Amino acid sequence: MTPHIFRSNRTLALATAVAAGALLAGTLTTGASAQTDPASAPSADATPTATPMKLSGAARAELLKAAAGTTARTADELGLGAQEKLVVKDVVKDRDGTTHTRYERTYAGLPVLGGDLVVHTAKSGAPEGVTKAVKADIAVDTGAGTLAAQSAPKGARKVVWAATGTPVLAYEKIVTGTKKDGTPRELHIVTDAATGKKLYQWDDIRTGAGESQYSGSVTVGSSGSGSSFALTDATRGNHSTYNLNHGTSGQGTLFTDADDTWGDGTVNDPATAAVDAAYGAQLTWDYYKNVHGRSGIRGDGVGAYSRVHYGNNYVNAFWSDSCFCMTYGDGSGNKAPLTSIDVAAHEMTHGVTSATAKLVYSGESGGLNEATSDIFAAAVEFNAANPEDVGDYLIGEKIDINGDGSPLRYMDKPSKDGASLDNWSSAAGGVDVHYSSGIANHFFYLLSEGSGAKTINGVPYDSPTADGQAVTGIGRDKAEQIWYKALTTYMTSTTKYAQARTATLSAAKDLYGDGSAEYQAVDRAWAGVNVK
Numbered sequence: 001m002t003p004h005i006f007r008s009n010r011t012l013a014l015a016t017a018v019a020a021g022a023l024l025a026g027t028l029t030t031g032a033s034a035q036t037d038p039a040s041a042p043s044a045d046a047t048p049t050a051t052p053m054k055l056s057g058a059a060r061a062e063l064l065k066a067a068a069g070t071t072a073r074t075a076d077e078l079g080l081g082a083q084e085k086l087v088v089k090d091v092v093k094d095r096d097g098t099t100h101t102r103y104e105r106t107y108a109g110l111p112v113l114g115g116d117l118v119v120h121t122a123k124s125g126a127p128e129g130v131t132k133a134v135k136a137d138i139a140v141d142t143g144a145g146t147l148a149a150q151s152a153p154k155g156a157r158k159v160v161w162a163a164t165g166t167p168v169l170a171y172e173k174i175v176t177g178t179k180k181d182g183t184p185r186e187l188h189i190v191t192d193a194a195t196g197k198k199l200y201q202w203d204d205i206r207t208g209a210g211e212s213q214y215s216g217s218v219t220v221g222s223s224g225s226g227s228s229f230a231l232t233d234a235t236r237g238n239h240s241t242y243n244l245n246h247g248t249s250g251q252g253t254l255f256t257d258a259d260d261t262w263g264d265g266t267v268n269d270p271a272t273a274a275v276d277a278a279y280g281a282q283l284t285w286d287y288y289k290n291v292h293g294r295s296g297i298r299g300d301g302v303g304a305y306s307r308v309h310y311g312n313n314y315v316n317a318f319w320s321d322s323c324f325c326m327t328y329g330d331g332s333g334n335k336a337p338l339t340s341i342d343v344a345a346h347e348m349t350h351g352v353t354s355a356t357a358k359l360v361y362s363g364e365s366g367g368l369n370e371a372t373s374d375i376f377a378a379a380v381e382f383n384a385a386n387p388e389d390v391g392d393y394l395i396g397e398k399i400d401i402n403g404d405g406s407p408l409r410y411m412d413k414p415s416k417d418g419a420s421l422d423n424w425s426s427a428a429g430g431v432d433v434h435y436s437s438g439i440a441n442h443f444f445y446l447l448s449e450g451s452g453a454k455t456i457n458g459v460p461y462d463s464p465t466a467d468g469q470a471v472t473g474i475g476r477d478k479a480e481q482i483w484y485k486a487l488t489t490y491m492t493s494t495t496k497y498a499q500a501r502t503a504t505l506s507a508a509k510d511l512y513g514d515g516s517a518e519y520q521a522v523d524r525a526w527a528g529v530n531v532k
Helices: 057-068 071-077 270-292 341-355 363-384 438-449 476-490 497-512 517-527
Strands: 084-093 099-107 110-113 117-121 127-132 157-161 168-178 184-192 198-203 223-225 228-230 239-243 305-310 317-320 325-329 452-456 459-463
Touching: 057 071, 057 084, 057 099, 071 084, 071 099, 084 476, 110 168, 117 476, 157 184, 239 270, 270 305, 270 325, 270 341, 270 363, 270 476, 317 341, 325 341, 341 363, 363 438, 363 476, 363 497, 438 459, 438 476, 438 497, 438 517, 476 497, 476 517, 497 517
Parallel strands: 110 157, 239 305, 305 325
Antiparallel strands: 084 099, 099 110, 099 117, 117 127, 157 168, 168 184, 184 198, 223 228, 317 325, 452 459
């Protein structure tokens, strides 16, 4: 599982996600030729040709199959060692024919944690650069280490740890359990095979027509006829919504209804939370498909599923890669389910991050992981244009976890929550990821809207900058395209804030041209949060 927790300075809430495997700390490298020639850059009003194509499941599968058939040649072209092999993980194809193929690596048959990379290829087949999680060469004696045969952690798998320092033979063990608040735990512990010393650890659970509780009267996808209907959306990969009925395990019971009318808008009807969950999943699916050409969380056209009424008084929600599902608690007193639009989009976006950059959920990469979910939570909410839950740059404002009407996070000035960082400093990597995420949240707000005081959709904002210099926004639509492209084609498991700056500048060049107003705005917005 992969829950995540939204943290406020007073209360823990909400859950998120990222898959097990890829890890931390590395270097971003891109080929200079990967950028768009300014002379051929699209006009400001045109749809950039570097935006991703909408791929059907079959088309994506063909691209993956083709890449899988040439992994040996690709590894040789990249100069990888004889014992290294590439495993295709994902592929993005731009409208101009450029492809970005994401790989994980093995060494002597062992998974390489921190070995992920993205190969960029022009329509002509010419190489356009590679983005690597780490640069270090791998030369590991896979038979070394007394622990390998004597005292390896029970149930552990042998791996190569390449995410930090010199690559070494290691063991990865997953310890499962339950946290005090009821959130599942999947703790990954990596130890040196030769010495038994712990090298790293991270938790792979991140917490962070019907009547809905938060969004009013909405239409949700269902299947059936006559007097038998199920809350299964056949138009969105068969996403289904289940009732855990306060249990904490299993899939639960599929919501069914005799007249295809779901919920009453209150917690008195168990189907109300199901409506909100199904609606949030629907909006998130539609956003990624219509705005970024992505069909489902993994891009393969397969829908996840949602579970509501998890536990009792559970003030959280989480995404889990292991079940490919969203899970929602009912909040304090079982009266405030965590099923608002931005919570659903935030959590499901952890699945998207897991399927793409796989940013490890610790340190600066963890902050970027969290921020990515906040960024697209806001994007989905704006895109939904629901008058009952208008788009804003506030996270979790509808669920009111703190009981005082305040949101969990503020993107224009993150420090307003009492704990989040407005700007980067060398200490950012040691801060809880829910607070270090403020740096990228602030960047995205500045890039979208600019600095200073303003009111958007009736909500007042006043965004400062680290250097006191003004930032002029380029609009949320362009900012979303830049972040999505950076995430899916230039970020890796090890990306830190400095590399995120490079990734977004590369994305801006691809989309709008080198030296374009958008490129300069990205540079300026990062300076506004002290990332240079």
